[in-house]
Amino acid sequence: MQDLSPQQNVQTSIDEAVVSGILSARIRPGTRLSENEVASLFNVSRTRVREAMMRLEQRGIVKVSPRRGWFVVEPSAEEAISVYAARRVIEAGLLGSMNHLSESGRETLHAHLAEEKAAIAAGDRQRLTCLMGDFHIRIAELSGNPILVEILRDLTARTILISLIYQSDFHAMQSHLGHCRIAAAMEEGDFEKAAALAVEHLDEVETGLDLTRRPDPLADLRRSLSLPPQVPASSNASHKTKP
Amino acid sequence: MQDLSPQQNVQTSIDEAVVSGILSARIRPGTRLSENEVASLFNVSRTRVREAMMRLEQRGIVKVSPRRGWFVVEPSAEEAISVYAARRVIEAGLLGSMNHLSESGRETLHAHLAEEKAAIAAGDRQRLTCLMGDFHIRIAELSGNPILVEILRDLTARTILISLIYQSDFHAMQSHLGHCRIAAAMEEGDFEKAAALAVEHLDEVETGLDLTRRPDPLADLRRSLSLPPQVPASSNASHKTKP
């Protein structure tokens, strides 16, 4: 019983575990995903892991460095720009092609925005990251087009990785307001306006990035050493220079 | 030497061979892709073939039927609708976000339209199918966004499979005129109009489909009977039914 449930769904669960880890910002860009380690985590052989990695690579989520290993992608500045441009194109096209917001869709949006508000109030940054991405997936789901949902989910995953690299401050409130404005335009039935707002919103987020900073090879090292949760103040006070 | 050149590019060449075969309409929907056969064709082991199939499956180009085999997808009517809807969204967003057509872009479009004209004049339907899809990829390339190019390439592949199933007549001239109109609007710099024309064009093509016809039942049966690429002489005992 206990080993049945993991076994039967392992086919896709490796993929989903990685994607979900990225969407919830638990997996950082550049994380190494060892075939052996993942294999033992899921109690399968390397074959299955490799197949999952191949799929994830196709989705632009992991990269293989030959004979070195699999790594969660660290989008370059150029790739980041491409991802945001692609999202602008698709989301604008998506909203612009809508002409009706169903009642259940309205409720979905409201429920989501409420969750965002709650996360902001709670200051739960990880959950917030997840929600901020989810908003755009929700919109795609409203279109009822599974292809676009899939595309936007993967682009959202990459967006989160990008923000983890290049985003210094997390303007959660600004993003949340952007989402509110988009939702409001949709409720008004003005989807052209919603599309324009979505483009504007993505522009805002993109300009909030610092694309000049390097992907930072010592990021995970610093992470391993200095922050178990996150303590910027006490880290350098740990080895105080005694007189 | 002779085995070096295939070896080094085999990594992606299986994928590309299949995709290129679909884009040029040489591979029909529902075609079975046996791991063993493909493996011997490329002189590699099944492992590589499997990996390629996994990638292609992720791209929505092939499907695996468990323990039965890999098959080029036969999009259902619903999937066909989704594919066209996705293309409308993306291509409209793409054109709507453009604001400039470079000189080289203009030349690219002209050259492509000339090729379409030539293929129509020559009556080369297979080449025409390929070109009709390529037009939209060219536009994506003009955007300079590799992500969108990749997405549209795969959607185009699926579109071709759809047309092979559901398209009875090939209104080549109509499609070509649609392309010309889109290109003209782009040259005028009126990208909003180009976007609207693209949506209209895709609508035209989609309404030209007969989505009521079933994908498989008589397609591969007719193919098995009437196509003689190879004739298994002794395999069939029912060839003596003449009175």
Add this chain to the structure above:
DNA sequence: CTTGCCAGTCTTGTATGCAAGATTTGTCGC
């Protein structure tokens, strides 16, 4: 003539084994 069953064969699913490349570490020479 039709129908049900059973064995044979063919397919993919999965694991494992071995080889080659990359990194790291330990050691030696300077």
Add this chain to the structure above:
DNA sequence: GCGACAAATCTTGCATACAAGACTGGCAAG
């Protein structure tokens, strides 16, 4: 102390082996 070289180790790349499910064909019974 410092740099370079080499062996050890760890990683993926790829092939192969074996197992299990699905289809095909023949055969027998009704």
